Amino acid sequence: MSGGVGSPSSEADTSNSEKKVKKEKQVCALCNVEIPPGPGSLQKHEAGKRHERMRAQCDAVEALAKRSVFIKIAPASAASPVEMETDGVLPAARSSKNDPRLRLQREEIERVMARFGKIERVLCRAESGHYAIVEYGRDEDAKLALAARSVLMSCASLDAAGAPAPIKMATVLVMERRVNFSAAAPIEKQRINVDEIVDAISRLVVGPSEDAYTAAIDKVIRYMVLSEEQLRDRALLAARLEEELRKYFANPTLTIFGSSITSIGTVDSDIDMCLMLSSSSSSTDAVSRRMQFLHEQRQRDKYTLLTGEASQFREKKVHVGEMRRLSGPDRVRFVSKMLNEVRKECSWMGVQRPVVDCRLPIVRFLLDREVLVDLSIDNAIGVAKSEYIRDLIKMDSSGRLRRMLIGLRFWALSNGLFDAQEKEHKGHFNAYMLNLLAISFLQSAGALPPFHHMETPSYGGVGGQWRIDFVVPPYSLERVEIHAFMKSFFIHMTTGVSLRESVIVGRTGEQLSLAAFIARFPSIIERPQQDGAAQPSSVSIANQAAGTFEFAVMNVQDPIEQSHNVTATLNEKYVRRMRHMAMRSLHAMKGEKDSFVSILSIEKRLARDSTTPSTSADVSMEENDSSRNASTATSIDRPLTSMVESVKADATVSICYPRERPVSQSALMRASSFVFEKILLAEQLEDPSSSCCNSTATAAKRRRALSEEARERADQSRGGMTMREGRADGEGTSLVSAASPPTEPALYNWGIYALPSRLWIGRRNVKRKLQKERAGREELEIESMVSLELLNGGEKSATVPLGHTTTSSPLSPILIVRVEFAFHSDAMMMRFHRLEGAPLDLVNVSHFLEGNGLLPKYAHSLLPLLMEENEKRVAAPSSADNAENKRPTSGGKRKHAEIEEPMEM
Incomplete structure (x- = not known):
């Protein structure tokens, strides 16, 4: 009897386990792609061409690894090669570090390691020189080198001041060369430990004469902003890469832009580089002009550039005229092809790939195995954008603009505004968006000078359609307190600001309605086809203006590329989160006026202090009418603190x-x-x-x-x-x-x-249940039923008149x-x-x-x-008996005594 009862349950358990197995994700470790569940799906993927190509590439890498060895300078505590283990590592010195003053020499490596066999290539790191890779022609030669486990080699050395010192003999370990077959291995970037920085700020002791916000942001700068030494290292990387590109291009210039030049870049930021080609001769004599003309007549076409061998470009370098014949994506593909040749010769350059399915095509690659580089071609307008922010910060004699931008960025970072959604790479805020929002806000208050061009014009962008010249006069934010700026900025972004139905002008900080913006900038707006039609909504305008200014959830015009909406990629979820965090920050600032920590990691802090009773302080929020009326002000003598008025609404x-x-x-x-x-x-x-x-x-x-x-x-x-x-x-x-x-x-x-009651808590599950039970009801009526059920403690609300409760006594x-x-x-x-x-x-x-x-x-x-x-x-005016003012049928009842009169405008 017991067996008969147990049999169905066991069968059910077996079927459930089979379903669970089917639902488990299958991932091809070689291609790093997710395979849909189902019988035979993995076998079908492995039989595909993509998997076969990846398998062939991995086989080639494995074959190269078998005939290669990895060598590095042994730790200083190495006693002798005899005491080493079979893997070539000292048992007592596994955690020891190499002597930083020793450097491997390529010539010495080739001389010593050649006794094991013929060497094809030596890959040696240029800066540190602590390790190298030696590639032999045969597997047997590599096995002989591995059998030796270590060799003695003369190494260059440096003294304490970094000057060259006498050559020293050192023990060099010989190990296997390891390879990684992950097609999309994650790039290990230096991460910013937000919790560590917040903890350091919370322990900061500020004197009575010091500004608490300034002291806290200075601490943030020491933790997460790029130092002068790191900026010099990035400049050296660019110079080294430019030297390699000179083998293939005539007169290349590699320029660093982005956060690396604005003085507010963080340690986890990538390096933005721009490759530009200049004319070979600037002379105006007739001979030079004739040579330039003949050279242009012999320029290679697109097909020759994209299909030619790298060796021919070494013999005859690529000139600026030839690159201009290519489209933006094709330029990136060609440069990626040349970088692949550079990578074969330089061990300090990692794998690269072209990214052409974006607004600005780039080549993305690694330098020194840890620095991610985004290389664009002929991106003069991008360089100008970064230089504009750099000059704004540089011309502020008080240094407060830099602190304001860094403080606002760390506030956004700690509150999750930079966290990308799962499986998505856009929708969240970035540093450039926040910088322009803050700069435009300060310009609207008259604290920053508006954007001005220079007397001599300079153009950039596709076809040179935008002027990229500008001049920033000296100014000072000495009269603007950082606390007042952040409070006013939060108020401005949470109240009285219609983000979707207005546009923030990047050059003056004005906030214009859509109609006023279209009237002021008709050249970047595509007019509707029908003449005399009513003003379209923001959605229809966005559809009609494809390729020009793209209207979105938030609209911020770029000060240089005026057809670009900087916040066009923002997701509505992040806009709501930004405003919500700003409201919570305002509430925190009312309770702790001099605490920068109070507005950082708000959700974590609330979760940690959930048992603490809330303070009785008000939420400081205002309409900010004065800022909107004074949006065209340009005087920098007006203090920003005048914008912080008395609270008009909570x-x-x-x-x-x-x-x-x-x-x-x-x-x-x-x-x-x-x-x-x-x-x-x-x-x-x-x-x-x-x-x-x-x-x-x-x-x-x-x-x-x-x-x-x-x-x-x-x-x-x-x-x-x-x-x-x-x-x-x-x-x-x-x-x-x-x-x-x-x-x-x-x-x-x-x-x-x-x-x-708090009827905004726990609505989701109740709404789902009522939508199933009351299918066909209006959505607003469902929402009302949800509120009634939550108020009545889960009782059914179908028989309760809308707008009434079933409680026997009024709730407090x-x-x-x-x-x-x-x-x-x-x-x-x-x-x-x-x-x-x-x-x-x-x-x-x-x-x-x-x-x-x-x-x-x-x-x-x-x-x-x-x-x-x-x-x-x-x-048809109603009679006195019919004076009740009824509401829509989906709603409750109006009170009979509320006879209303027309309002006057």
């Missing part, structure tokens, strides 16, 4: 105007408020500071005794500002029409609301806020003033509404229905 959520349809101001307010109430189940309270509350309207609101502190906050949130009371319905003026949208901000008070709210609506030229802001509750909850509320795109999505989906109801109401 949190702000922006909703861009829908440009595809005419929308009234009141409809957008009603739709946004409806989503806020429906999903967060916010309940309106009596406003003690409102002067427009009559007895009938007050009776419809829940009466709750606010604390004295909350009443003071309610009064302060109004702050003497002129605000109209909300709940208007008859407003029909379109925000998006032939006329321009309102330029002056309009402010409306919507009332005080209480949030019953976790958060009480005043809600206001502010209108600007490109977006409407839903502003929250915290009256009671934790500041962190308010930050999470704003991130939940805007970070997930929830509020704009559902508000825009409700607008057509609201506009249709508004048109019917205007055409």
